[in-house]
Amino acid sequence: MPPRRRPQFTQESIDQQLQQIHLLDPSSSSENLEQLGPIIKQIHTSKQQEAYLRTIQGLIESKDAEIEKICADNYQDFISSVSTMFTVKAYTDKMKENIAGLDANVSQLGRGLVDKKRTLLRTRKTAANLDEGIDSLQACLRVLDVVNRVGEMVQAGKYWSALRSLEDIESMPPTSLSQTPFFQHLLSSLPSLRTQIKDAVTASVKQWLLEIRNISAEVGRLAMDAMDARNRRWKARRDRDPLLQTVRVGSAVELVTYEKTEFNVLDNEHITVDFKPLYECIHIYSTLNSLDDLRRSYQADRKAQSDLILPNPLPLPLLQSLTQEISGFFLIETRVLDTTDNFRSERDVEELWEAVVSRLSIGVDNALQVETDPGAFLQAKEYLTSFMATLESPIYQTNSMSAFLLLLFEKYALLLEKQFSRRFENIVLQDDHLPLQAETSQEVDSVLDVVWLGEEEKDLLKQTPVPLVFPWSQTFYLCCQDIRSFIQKFYQFIEGISQTGRNDELLCKSLDALLSNYVSKCIGQRLAGTTTLSQIAQIITNLEYFQAACPSIETFLTNSRGCPMKLSATSSFQTTLTRALERITGLITSKLDDFFELSEYDWTPRHREDTPSMYLYELINWLTTVVDSLVIKEDYKDEAYKGAVAYIAECLMDFLTGRNVAVMNESAISNILVDVDFLENELKRIGRAHLCSVFTELRLTTSIPLENAVQDFLIPANRMKSYSVVRPKRLQALLEKLAKYGTTQRDAGMRELAERRRKEADAVGRIFPGELR
Numbered sequence: 001m002p003p004r005r006r007p008q009f010t011q012e013s014i015d016q017q018l019q020q021i022h023l024l025d026p027s028s029s030s031e032n033l034e035q036l037g038p039i040i041k042q043i044h045t046s047k048q049q050e051a052y053l054r055t056i057q058g059l060i061e062s063k064d065a066e067i068e069k070i071c072a073d074n075y076q077d078f079i080s081s082v083s084t085m086f087t088v089k090a091y092t093d094k095m096k097e098n099i100a101g102l103d104a105n106v107s108q109l110g111r112g113l114v115d116k117k118r119t120l121l122r123t124r125k126t127a128a129n130l131d132e133g134i135d136s137l138q139a140c141l142r143v144l145d146v147v148n149r150v151g152e153m154v155q156a157g158k159y160w161s162a163l164r165s166l167e168d169i170e171s172m173p174p175t176s177l178s179q180t181p182f183f184q185h186l187l188s189s190l191p192s193l194r195t196q197i198k199d200a201v202t203a204s205v206k207q208w209l210l211e212i213r214n215i216s217a218e219v220g221r222l223a224m225d226a227m228d229a230r231n232r233r234w235k236a237r238r239d240r241d242p243l244l245q246t247v248r249v250g251s252a253v254e255l256v257t258y259e260k261t262e263f264n265v266l267d268n269e270h271i272t273v274d275f276k277p278l279y280e281c282i283h284i285y286s287t288l289n290s291l292d293d294l295r296r297s298y299q300a301d302r303k304a305q306s307d308l309i310l311p312n313p314l315p316l317p318l319l320q321s322l323t324q325e326i327s328g329f330f331l332i333e334t335r336v337l338d339t340t341d342n343f344r345s346e347r348d349v350e351e352l353w354e355a356v357v358s359r360l361s362i363g364v365d366n367a368l369q370v371e372t373d374p375g376a377f378l379q380a381k382e383y384l385t386s387f388m389a390t391l392e393s394p395i396y397q398t399n400s401m402s403a404f405l406l407l408l409f410e411k412y413a414l415l416l417e418k419q420f421s422r423r424f425e426n427i428v429l430q431d432d433h434l435p436l437q438a439e440t441s442q443e444v445d446s447v448l449d450v451v452w453l454g455e456e457e458k459d460l461l462k463q464t465p466v467p468l469v470f471p472w473s474q475t476f477y478l479c480c481q482d483i484r485s486f487i488q489k490f491y492q493f494i495e496g497i498s499q500t501g502r503n504d505e506l507l508c509k510s511l512d513a514l515l516s517n518y519v520s521k522c523i524g525q526r527l528a529g530t531t532t533l534s535q536i537a538q539i540i541t542n543l544e545y546f547q548a549a550c551p552s553i554e555t556f557l558t559n560s561r562g563c564p565m566k567l568s569a570t571s572s573f574q575t576t577l578t579r580a581l582e583r584i585t586g587l588i589t590s591k592l593d594d595f596f597e598l599s600e601y602d603w604t605p606r607h608r609e610d611t612p613s614m615y616l617y618e619l620i621n622w623l624t625t626v627v628d629s630l631v632i633k634e635d636y637k638d639e640a641y642k643g644a645v646a647y648i649a650e651c652l653m654d655f656l657t658g659r660n661v662a663v664m665n666e667s668a669i670s671n672i673l674v675d676v677d678f679l680e681n682e683l684k685r686i687g688r689a690h691l692c693s694v695f696t697e698l699r700l701t702t703s704i705p706l707e708n709a710v711q712d713f714l715i716p717a718n719r720m721k722s723y724s725v726v727r728p729k730r731l732q733a734l735l736e737k738l739a740k741y742g743t744t745q746r747d748a749g750m751r752e753l754a755e756r757r758r759k760e761a762d763a764v765g766r767i768f769p770g771e772l773r
Contacts, residue, residue, distance in 0.1 A: 197284065198284065198285070198288060198290070201277075201280060201281045201284050201285075202281065202294075202297075204277045204280075204281065205277055205278055205281040205294075205298075206301070207277070208274075208277040208278060209298075209301050209302075209305065212273060212332055213305050213329075215271060215273065215328070216325050216328030216329045216332065217321060217324050217325040217328055218270070218271050218324075218328065219265055219266060219271060219273065219327070219328030219331055219332065220323070220324035220325055220326065220327030220328030220329070220331065220390070221324045221328075222265045222268065222270060222271065223265040223327050223328070223331055223390050224323070224324055224327055224386050224387065224390050226265065227386055227389050227390045228386060231386075231389070265331060266331065266332070266335055273332065273335075275335065275336070275339065278336065278340075279339075279340070281294060282294065282340060282343050291343070294343075295343060295344075298343075298344075299348055302329075302333070302352060303352060303355075305329070306326075306329060306352050306355065306356050309322060309325050309326055309329065309356065310322060310326075310356070310359050310360060310363055312363065313363065313366060313367065314360075314363030314364060314366065314367050315367065316364075316367045316368070316371070316376060316379075316380065319364065319367075319379075319380055319383050319384075320383045322360075323360075323383045323384065323386070323387035324387075326356055326360065326387065327387055327390050327391055329356075330349070330352075330353060330356075330391055330396060331390075331391070333349050333352070334349075334393075334395070337349055337395070346395055349395060350395060350396075350397075353395070353396050353397075354400075357398075357400060357401055358400070360384075360401075361400065361401065361404040364380055364384070364404075364408075365404070365407075365408075367380075368380065368408065368411070371415075372415060373415070373419075374412055374415040374416040374419055374489065377408055377411065377412035377415065377493070378412065378489065378492060378493055380408070381405060381408060381409075381412070381493050384401065384405060385405070385495070388401055388402070409493055409494065409506075410506070412493050413490065413493075413506055413507075413510050416486065416489055416490065416510070417510050417513055417514060420482055420485075420486050420514055420518070421514060421517070421518040423482055424479060424482065424514065424518040424519050424522060425518060425522050427474070427475055427478045427479055427482070428475055428479075428519070428522040428523055428525075428526050429522070429526060431473055431474055431475040431526075432473070432474075433473050433475075433530075433532075433534075433535040433538040433539060434473055434538065435469045435470055435471065435472070435473060435538065435631075436469075436470040436472060436473055436474050436476075436477055437467060437468070437469050437470070438466060438467065438468045438470065439466060439467045440466055441466055443466075444461065444462065444464075444466060444468050445462070447470065447477060448461060448462065450477060450480050450481045450484065451472070451476065451477055451480045451545070451549070452480055452483075452545075452548075452549035452552040452553055452556075453545075453548075453549075453552065454548070454552065471541050471545070471631075472538075472541055472542050472545050473538050473541075473542055475523070475542050476542045476545050476546065476549075479519055479546070480549065483511070483514070483515075483553065486510075486511070486514065487507070487511075487557070490507050490510065491507075507557070507565075508557075508565055508566065508567060511553070511567060511569070512567055512568050512569045515546070515550070515567070515569035515572065515573070516568070516569045516572035519546065519569075520543075520546070520569065520572040520573050520575075520576045521572075521576075523539060523542065523543065523576055524576045524579055526539070527539055527576070527579060527580055527583055528583075530583070531587060533584060533587055533588075533626060533630060534629075534630070534631070536580055536583055536584050536587070537584070537630040537631050537632045538631070539580050540577060540580045540581065540584075540632050540636060541631065541632065543573050543576055543577040543580060544577065544633070546573045547570055547573040547574060547577065550567045550569055550570040550573070551570075553567060554566060554567055581636060581639050581640070581643075582643075584630070584636075584640050584643075585639070585640060585643030585644065585647070588623070588626065588627070588640060588643065588644045588647070589643070589644065589647040591622070591626075592619065592623075592644060592647055592648060592651070593651075595615050595618065595619040595622075596615075596651050598615050599613060599615050600613075601613070601655065601668065601671070601672075602668065602671075603655075603661050603663060603664045603665070603668045604663060604664065604665050604667075604668065604741060605665070605667045605668055605671065606667065607667055608667050608670040608671060608674070609670075609671045609674055610674070611674070612674050612675045612677070612678035612679075613671075613675050616675055616678055616679065619648075620679070620682045623641075623644055624682075624686055627640045627641055627644070638688070638691075641683075641688050641691055642691055642694070645679070645683065645688075645691045645694050646694045648679065649676075649694045649695050649697070649698055652672055652675065652676065652698055653697065653698050653701070653730065655672065656669065656672060656698070656701070656702065656730075656734050656737075657701070657730040657731075657733040657734050657737075658733075661737065662737065662740065663737055663740045663741045663744070664734070664737040664738060664741060665738065665741045666705070666706060666738065669702045669705070669706060669734075670706070672698075672702070673699070673702060676695050676698060676699065679695070680692040680695065696725055697725045697726065697727070700722075700723055700725060700726050701726050701727070701730055701731055701734060702734070704723070704726065704731060705731075705734060705735060705738055705757070710731075710735070710760040710763070710764065711760075713726070713731070713764070714763055714764070714767075728764050728765070728767045729765075731764050732761045732764040732765045735757050735758075735760050735761035735764060736757075736758070736761045738754070738757045739754045739755070739757035739758040739761060740754070741754070742754020742755070742757060
């Protein structure tokens, strides 16, 4: 506590106190000197003590005068009081001495107090200066502590707090410290500290960019896995609803029905992408009015990172991981774009997207140039469509990628066609042309689920007890299996791509090429080298089922695609089927040649035979046995009979009109007709009477010379009416053979007849050339 200050007394207050003192109290027998003590004690420290003493002396003197007056007035008492007065005087003198001593003491004491007061004042001033210095030092220390903590906050990554601390220093209220050189120097160093904060936060963003580059692939993997799961859910729903067969993920219908699941690819149990470093950097750069610098730097860094994603050349085995990394890259860019104001522009992100997609398309195209496996194209398509579906949005346009996929699709379709063409060729060449068998009901169901059949025939086959022998061989079964696989792989590529009619047209074109150029053509090639009639019959059955399968395939494709589909391979199978029937006829006729080679006709017999040639019995037995044993339609058997009988008729006609027999008489012709009668009877016996018409030309041609109706034939009206099937050239040859026989005879009648035959032959030969056949 500061020392208690003594009270100060004025001249007026002292005079008032002295007036109240009565040294001689009439009521008291003693002097009243004690009252002077307190007054003296009160004034001994006063600065006006000398004036007080003089005043006191004056008062004493006035008192003496008063006393003298009193003595004069009270002379009687005076004398008695003189002694008292002297005593008082003595006391007064003594009091003076005491006062003088007291004054000396007071003076000495006052000088000591003044010195102490001066010393105290100097001490207090020094203390005040020290306090002020301490306050200044403490203020400096507080500022230095803030500056020091700025460095610590920068090292700790608390950049915004560090920047706020610098702002707090600048916004400090004016104090004595504000005018010091120290504070001014400190203020001048703040820009450098801001630069340090800026550099530090920039370094943190650079580190963050490196980290997100390392985790972009994982982000993309999670996003593409989520999209694949969504595709699987939609495919399951689409399989349950035929109306949704052509609706892909991302379409309006799918978006309406899509049950969204809460899954954040940037913040989940597997990975968390913290955008705080970027946000803090943006905030700090905005505060420092340097946001444009950060934009340019960020765009340059992200472009450099996008350039590093795709290697050159691009290895196909890494395509999945590369698409995942690209997906993660742009998902992060989307989040930055959505969560920052005016930091990223959509145009900047679109430029990065277009550049990456362009390089990706070129890289994949170059990598697939040497690929011959359609599976590589399909796998590349799967990765690219998943990538497109994951990122497809107004910002990330996928039109160019879709166009690129369509180009890949055309190449894929060609490779797929080549792959299946080789398979079809192997299937046809390795077929043993034996009916396919199934031992169990499960085998029957597995086969019927693959082949293209009508529902009625399927139901009929399912009701047939096992073991079951199917009408077709493994060629039809395996080809149907591969056709289904081809269609599946074909549309597997289109899955996820915009559906266009061009794709369906390409499918029809490819299927037609496979069915016509490889299945039907290979069957035709195999047919040409097959000499076993039973195998040819099986080929015919297979062709029938292939021909019937084409409409079933069309119906299947139409129902699954929702648009009409038309195949033209049916005509190709019909052509091959016709060739197969001709092949049967050709093999039969080839065997018939062997029989005719065994025939021993006498072309100039003396009389007509009543029985047919012996070789015909064997011929008919062989023909009926072979044809009836063929497992083909009755119509095709009839065609085989018709071809065989027509060939027999042609061979007999060749005997009559061909160049192999030079001379012939009427009896030989009659014998041929006996054979014809036998053949017709046999045809009637086996229920093929309608085939007898093939002998019409032979009968009419031979009837003309036998009935001497040549002149009747030469009349055009009669020729058109009764002999329309007779060929004049053949009739001419037959007449010439008869004429040659007559010229060798000695009988005049025979020679005359021969001459007439010769003239008739010449007349027939002069018939208008347009009628010659």
